[in-house]
Amino acid sequence: MSMFRAKKFDLGCFTNIKIIRDHSKRKAFEAAEPERQALRYIIRNTTLPLRTRAIAQLQLTQMHCYTRPTQIRNRCVLGGKGRGVLRAFKMSRYNFRMEALAGNLPGVKKASW
């Protein structure tokens, strides 16, 4: 969805369309998060009238899918891969291995026993 994309390119890592898309989703979610939380509060609040809560439910489901946190997926910043990404290093397992063997990751060393 190009309307969520940054007007000026703002990424400093490996870039492909999937990374750009994921980055746009992250920014869209950040912008819409207070609204989402407000709607979620109204929905969960049983002291409010049923009609208000139903309307809030509808509004939340009708928000754009890019503002949904479940759309966000951690991707490898070195290769853009979406699977096998180590959360602590933001890298796919292969890139992590290569960087670790090259000594670019402080504190990481190959174990052998």
Place this chain on the structure above:
Amino acid sequence: MSVPRARLLQLMEARCKLFETTFNPEGIRAGNKILRQRLKGPALAGYYPRRIWTMQEFQAEFRDLHLMVDDEKELDRFEHVSLLKARGKGAPKKKSGPPDARKKK
């Protein structure tokens, strides 16, 4: 020795007042747990490293000091393009004027 419920409620109310939590003895679902959650948007949006500067901006920083910064990637590209052109494999010339209407059929 048992403590009456009213007394316990008083204690709870005082505790809620002191620690600024909501007093809800009946356990009604008021959605307060949503309000208590922290916003995670900034942390999520900061996952990918942002671009700090472009080569042009970097060169502009040094222009006032009369220093030249070579953009090696760009120079390599120019060299590649000039080699292509020398072999006659460069990009075609830009068209001038509107496209011919009759030719298109």
